[in-house]
Amino acid sequence: MALSGIQIYKLLPQTNCKDCGFPTCLAFAMKLAAKQVELAACPHVGDDAKAQLSEASEPPVRLVSLKSNGYEVKAGNEVVLFRHEKTFYNKPGLFIRLRDTESPDEIKTRVAAADGYKVIYVGRELALDGFAVEAASRTPAAFSAAINAVRQISHRPLILISRDPAIMAAGLRLVDGERPLMVGADAANWQAMGDLAKQHGAALAVTADTLDGLADLTVKLKDLGVQDLVLDPTAQRLGASLALNTQIRRLALRKNFRPLGYPVIAFPGDADEPAQESILAAHAIAKYAGFIVLDHFAPETAYPLLVLRENIFTDPQKPIQVQPGVYEINNPNADSPVLVTTNFSITYFSVANEVESSGLPAWLVVTDAEGMSVLTAWAAGKFDAERIAKAIKTFNVADKVSVKRVVLPGHVAVLSGELENELPDWEIRVGPREAVDLPAFIKQSL
Amino acid sequence: MVNHMAEHTVTFDTAPQPIHVPTGTLLVEAARLAGVDIHQPCGGQGRCGRCAVVVREGTVRRRSTLRLSGEDVANGYALACQSVVEGNAFITVPPQEAIERRLTTDLTAAAVAVPAGYNPTQAQTVQRVRLSLPPPSMDDQRDDWSRLQTTLRQQAGIELIRASLAQFQQIGRALREGNWRVTAVLDADAWDCPGCPARLIDLQAGHCPEDTPLWGVAVDIGTTTVTLWLVDLLTGQARAQVAEYNRQITRGEDVISRIIYAGKNNGAVELRDLVLETINGLLETACKRVQAQPADVVKATISGNSTMIHLLLKVPAESIRLSPFVTAVNDIPTLTAREVGLNIHPEATIDCLPGVASYVGADITAGVLASGLEDSDGITLFIDVGTNGEIVLGSRDWLVTCACSAGPAFEGSGVVNGMRATKGAIEEVWVNGATFEPTYRVVGGGKPRGLCGSGLIALLAEMSLTGVVDKGGNINTVLPTPRVRLGEHGPEYVVAWADETAHGHDITITRVDVDNLVRAKAAIYAGFTVLAERVGLPLETVERVLVGGSFGKYINVEKAVEIGLLPDKPWDCFHFLGNTSVRGAYLALIDREARARVKAIAARMTYIELSADNTFYEAFTSALFLPHTDLSRFPSVQAVP
Amino acid sequence: MSAEIPKDSWSGTVRTVTLGATPAEGGTRSHVVTVGGQKTLPFMHFEQVAPNRPVVAVEIKDRCPEDWSPLLLEVWGDAAISPAAWAKQAEAAGAHVLVLALSLTGDDGKPTTPQAAVAATKAVLEASGLPLLVFGPGQAEADNELLVAVAEATKGERIALGICEDKNYRTIVAAALANGHCVTARSPMDVNLAKQLNILIHDMGLPLDRILMDPTTGALGYGIEYGYSVMERLRLAALQGDAMTQLPMIVTPGFEAWKTKESKVGRDVPEAWGDWRERAITWETLTAVTLIESGADIVVLRHPESVRRVRQAIDDLMTVPETV
Ligand code: SF4
Numbered sequence A: 001m002a003l004s005g006i007q008i009y010k011l012l013p014q015t016n017c018k019d020c021g022f023p024t025c026l027a028f029a030m031k032l033a034a035k036q037v038e039l040a041a042c043p044h045v046g047d048d049a050k051a052q053l054s055e056a057s058e059p060p061v062r063l064v065s066l067k068s069n070g071y072e073v074k075a076g077n078e079v080v081l082f083r084h085e086k087t088f089y090n091k092p093g094l095f096i097r098l099r100d101t102e103s104p105d106e107i108k109t110r111v112a113a114a115d116g117y118k119v120i121y122v123g124r125e126l127a128l129d130g131f132a133v134e135a136a137s138r139t140p141a142a143f144s145a146a147i148n149a150v151r152q153i154s155h156r157p158l159i160l161i162s163r164d165p166a167i168m169a170a171g172l173r174l175v176d177g178e179r180p181l182m183v184g185a186d187a188a189n190w191q192a193m194g195d196l197a198k199q200h201g202a203a204l205a206v207t208a209d210t211l212d213g214l215a216d217l218t219v220k221l222k223d224l225g226v227q228d229l230v231l232d233p234t235a236q237r238l239g240a241s242l243a244l245n246t247q248i249r250r251l252a253l254r255k256n257f258r259p260l261g262y263p264v265i266a267f268p269g270d271a272d273e274p275a276q277e278s279i280l281a282a283h284a285i286a287k288y289a290g291f292i293v294l295d296h297f298a299p300e301t302a303y304p305l306l307v308l309r310e311n312i313f314t315d316p317q318k319p320i321q322v323q324p325g326v327y328e329i330n331n332p333n334a335d336s337p338v339l340v341t342t343n344f345s346i347t348y349f350s351v352a353n354e355v356e357s358s359g360l361p362a363w364l365v366v367t368d369a370e371g372m373s374v375l376t377a378w379a380a381g382k383f384d385a386e387r388i389a390k391a392i393k394t395f396n397v398a399d400k401v402s403v404k405r406v407v408l409p410g411h412v413a414v415l416s417g418e419l420e421n422e423l424p425d426w427e428i429r430v431g432p433r434e435a436v437d438l439p440a441f442i443k444q445s446l
Numbered sequence B: 001m002v003n004h005m006a007e008h009t010v011t012f013d014t015a016p017q018p019i020h021v022p023t024g025t026l027l028v029e030a031a032r033l034a035g036v037d038i039h040q041p042c043g044g045q046g047r048c049g050r051c052a053v054v055v056r057e058g059t060v061r062r063r064s065t066l067r068l069s070g071e072d073v074a075n076g077y078a079l080a081c082q083s084v085v086e087g088n089a090f091i092t093v094p095p096q097e098a099i100e101r102r103l104t105t106d107l108t109a110a111a112v113a114v115p116a117g118y119n120p121t122q123a124q125t126v127q128r129v130r131l132s133l134p135p136p137s138m139d140d141q142r143d144d145w146s147r148l149q150t151t152l153r154q155q156a157g158i159e160l161i162r163a164s165l166a167q168f169q170q171i172g173r174a175l176r177e178g179n180w181r182v183t184a185v186l187d188a189d190a191w192d193c194p195g196c197p198a199r200l201i202d203l204q205a206g207h208c209p210e211d212t213p214l215w216g217v218a219v220d221i222g223t224t225t226v227t228l229w230l231v232d233l234l235t236g237q238a239r240a241q242v243a244e245y246n247r248q249i250t251r252g253e254d255v256i257s258r259i260i261y262a263g264k265n266n267g268a269v270e271l272r273d274l275v276l277e278t279i280n281g282l283l284e285t286a287c288k289r290v291q292a293q294p295a296d297v298v299k300a301t302i303s304g305n306s307t308m309i310h311l312l313l314k315v316p317a318e319s320i321r322l323s324p325f326v327t328a329v330n331d332i333p334t335l336t337a338r339e340v341g342l343n344i345h346p347e348a349t350i351d352c353l354p355g356v357a358s359y360v361g362a363d364i365t366a367g368v369l370a371s372g373l374e375d376s377d378g379i380t381l382f383i384d385v386g387t388n389g390e391i392v393l394g395s396r397d398w399l400v401t402c403a404c405s406a407g408p409a410f411e412g413s414g415v416v417n418g419m420r421a422t423k424g425a426i427e428e429v430w431v432n433g434a435t436f437e438p439t440y441r442v443v444g445g446g447k448p449r450g451l452c453g454s455g456l457i458a459l460l461a462e463m464s465l466t467g468v469v470d471k472g473g474n475i476n477t478v479l480p481t482p483r484v485r486l487g488e489h490g491p492e493y494v495v496a497w498a499d500e501t502a503h504g505h506d507i508t509i510t511r512v513d514v515d516n517l518v519r520a521k522a523a524i525y526a527g528f529t530v531l532a533e534r535v536g537l538p539l540e541t542v543e544r545v546l547v548g549g550s551f552g553k554y555i556n557v558e559k560a561v562e563i564g565l566l567p568d569k570p571w572d573c574f575h576f577l578g579n580t581s582v583r584g585a586y587l588a589l590i591d592r593e594a595r596a597r598v599k600a601i602a603a604r605m606t607y608i609e610l611s612a613d614n615t616f617y618e619a620f621t622s623a624l625f626l627p628h629t630d631l632s633r634f635p636s637v638q639a640v641p
Numbered sequence C: 001m002s003a004e005i006p007k008d009s010w011s012g013t014v015r016t017v018t019l020g021a022t023p024a025e026g027g028t029r030s031h032v033v034t035v036g037g038q039k040t041l042p043f044m045h046f047e048q049v050a051p052n053r054p055v056v057a058v059e060i061k062d063r064c065p066e067d068w069s070p071l072l073l074e075v076w077g078d079a080a081i082s083p084a085a086w087a088k089q090a091e092a093a094g095a096h097v098l099v100l101a102l103s104l105t106g107d108d109g110k111p112t113t114p115q116a117a118v119a120a121t122k123a124v125l126e127a128s129g130l131p132l133l134v135f136g137p138g139q140a141e142a143d144n145e146l147l148v149a150v151a152e153a154t155k156g157e158r159i160a161l162g163i164c165e166d167k168n169y170r171t172i173v174a175a176a177l178a179n180g181h182c183v184t185a186r187s188p189m190d191v192n193l194a195k196q197l198n199i200l201i202h203d204m205g206l207p208l209d210r211i212l213m214d215p216t217t218g219a220l221g222y223g224i225e226y227g228y229s230v231m232e233r234l235r236l237a238a239l240q241g242d243a244m245t246q247l248p249m250i251v252t253p254g255f256e257a258w259k260t261k262e263s264k265v266g267r268d269v270p271e272a273w274g275d276w277r278e279r280a281i282t283w284e285t286l287t288a289v290t291l292i293e294s295g296a297d298i299v300v301l302r303h304p305e306s307v308r309r310v311r312q313a314i315d316d317l318m319t320v321p322e323t324v
């Protein structure tokens, strides 16, 4: 179980020798509690303490990574149930499923479309992670042909789906040197599948429709020497999947129940209706899946899912930010005033709401202040004349208005002189300190 | 069985004659009938305790004793607004001041006491010695300096000395003028460097009288207020204590503005000069009080936040405000007044106390020293209610600290009618819940000029309890009182009408002031809750809460709890220490032991950066409410009728 | 290997809020809709079956909203020019409740009058038996003026008046108090601010079972994670026994999603965004379903196909699986 800073401190030498690079043992202990440093940074910890501390730091959900040349997809290592507590670390891999009953050409076309798919979201390039090949034909030859077809187009990691060890073996031979995920082991085939997983260094998903069934399998396979396991609880509907995934995560985190301390795989493609596939996938992203296998690929559904995955897996400790830019409030025109503020969302909201509800039109320039409020940003040097001037220039505010006049928040009145130098052809006005006073200010002074 | 129709005789000590009232008459009513004026600041709601009277004979029924201790009741105290007549009684009405002194929740900082057993020769680094040198002759042609050194060794046991060029230029004259009898002041051994060469500070012709004071000063440079104590190093007594707003305020209210200002053109020089002017001005005032000369001061210990120390020494402070927030120096070796520019003896030793981090400076290490926190068994919380709002939590085993940038509101700055806790400051306020009329008490007793920190705390608490502001801090503009009105800065509440004040203007508190105060208290509350959270300790485990701050002579704990500035704990957990920074500087000035302890404290304090993630912000927004968004943290505030 | 299912047992319960009043209760609604009442985190039926299901509201306007996406105007067609027709069609599309969002100005460009707002509200109430929420145009003065008139004219219907915000709640709350209505309380994506507003409204004397809280959300890609986490945290606080957060939550994924470029426009967008209609509907649906999983009790939607999909997802979430 996780130890608090003070608890860890009691295990440290308490000499404040600074060898770890921190000013005091307590400072080091708190970083350790927050998992921001390694215990090894302190050369003076005793063996006893070391043992106690490392046990406390073992991840409750095992990290499983799939690899192919140049690509890696990781799942697991999660430490919380709710994203506000701490970042969800490993974004679930999104895979597109192909069945070996499709012709190799069909497969290649579909793989090519999905493999090459890229979309830009807030400056980041998002893409899908890999492919799942299912031996629907139940013949090794068709399975191999399908895998080959995929591999001719894409080198992304693979999930191989078959319950038949012989067919699985045929598939695995084609991807030697990679670490694919095999789906999967069940009560009947687990030994053979386990042997294959060991032989090929593959990760192995276990399939059962009860938690006890899953736990049984992972314990047996772990005894057999297979470490990289994935759970397939086979829930096909939202309600059941939510319940099962929650229970698995709770058991792993709260009870430290090792047999279920593995990532989960979900198959939204099994939904009754195509329109539900993206809903199920969205659910799997938010609620604890490590690998998600879709049956359909289309840009219009891939894009929202990729975006949702980015959103859910952002660091919750980052302050809420709005996109820097010029915001139009109440349909402003060339005569409307120009206001500036920072991109901290609460700051933005209070300014925007105040002006919006007054009915007065205005241009609101939101600068990139790394999500800090006006005063904090100013204190930290993130909201200074230079940055404001830059925002006004990059967003071409001058083109939108006839009167070049900009209103500074009253809290940073001190910046007006410098801003005049930065923006020589603009008139700089100091507005009120509080957003509530903006409407009156605009009416009276502008 | 009480006869309800029965009439009783009630005698008030201040009334011309007894009166007769029926059972169940409130004492305030009886007093009114008797022609005795009992003041009811809270409007007779049993909240303020200011209507206390003493029942000398007979009995009354006390409906509520909320403001009275068990001991008070045993001594006959009763709240006149909450007690009814049940029989004949003789009642005395104590003078108002007596009541206030007795109220349990007002904590006044203790006066400074010289540490017991203070022995200047042992504790003091600065020594004054009277020397008689053998005059030179043709047989003894040693140079003046060697002669002085030898005599020092022989007569005072002080081995080596250093001196400045200016000193060498004067040694000969002093020796001869005094006819080889001189008084030397030396920094005998630096506190942190035993065996280091002693340094000559002053050499005067002749032997000065034994009881001439040897002056030192302890200075606390606050962002808002500068405090100076003039101390006789021979007795350890603080002979004059003075304070004034830091003149740098005109260049920005908070440390960030100052740092930015210092970075511009001549800003650093200007700010240094302003703080030097402030200190030198205080020196003048203090010296005048004891008929001393600033040049007689031979040692200064300086405390203050890291920014203030940097600005005083004109060390660039820019890195303090920019990530990753480091100072240029946390622990500065001793300097001389000449280098620093203080108007005391040019060779005087200047000792700046060590800080911990950019936002936890010498003022806090000094504060920890003065508060005794570093040596406490139980977990103790130390809150410095100042502009930077520093907080220390810990015990003998460990210490953590943070700063939460509260702003200067509690020091009376940044609030329209705010002022320091000097003559004319309203330091306590009650608001009548029915009429919304205030009653206040003024420092020095005259007409009010403004509100100091404790007055603002009291006012906010009273406004909140009586509904003049809602829990969100919005002034309720529909109240039936002319005191709530629309001013230049939106809604405001008039505490004193122009004709009652010293300057002839209304004293008001505006909505913006309320916001500032709420923000200041929220920052402090958030600071210590997050600090406790970071080390994984619930606030309940805190045994003592030490409150420091230069915002006044006293704090009304109850009201500070009511607004959510202090945690809701039993009142006896709280100890108000006043300005702990200057106290710490004072202790370090007179006692080298204490000075060594400050250094040790600085070394073992763990600084926690609150801005590292958004937990502080979260805690701050939840504290932006009166008393707090999570009302369950303030059970006693909810219980108030 | 047997895993003992970890069940949470909470001390707190979310309050129920009932919208609408039948003739027997002094209104004219054909039925009422009750939300809230949960004793567990969303859909943890294995701990305790939720008494009420999340509800889909459809947003309609008092006049045709020219600034809405063409996709929406097209799908609602002529209905969008008559609040009554729109209400009927929204009901047919599967709405559980209706949201009538009043416009700032009428067709003539002049500010909407209280009379017009009342007329539109009455038309909607006559056309459909569904419970109703009425939102003002979002500007303090107009909101107060229009909502007070609407509240008075619909006394006893137990509609929900929106939107109360920390700077403008007194008038709306007073109107709700006087006329037996509910209110929605909106705060900008912050647990504390949400709670503070609930306290302020409750301090005015409005019972907690007449307050819906709207913690605000961003759309998918525009801050949904903040709305998501704020709602999860509010619900956790409610279950932990914090009375001032034990209110059902309403959010407006329709408004948020259809404001995004992804949904609003079909031209001059990256090819990687794919088919416009499907993308827009997916945008709205994913925003809504994700928020339902984090605790939303009412989602206000705009597109009928989204209504269909989200309702299906709700059915699915409310099905108690036999295996668990
Ligand atoms: S190295 Fe170890 S003993 Fe030294 S300060 Fe760091 S934690 Fe303490």
Ligand code: FES
Residues within 6 Å of the ligand: B039, B040, B041, B042, B043, B044, B045, B046, B047, B048, B049, B050, B051, B052, B067, B079, B080, B081, B082
């Ligand atoms: S307590 Fe009696 S008047 Fe305040």
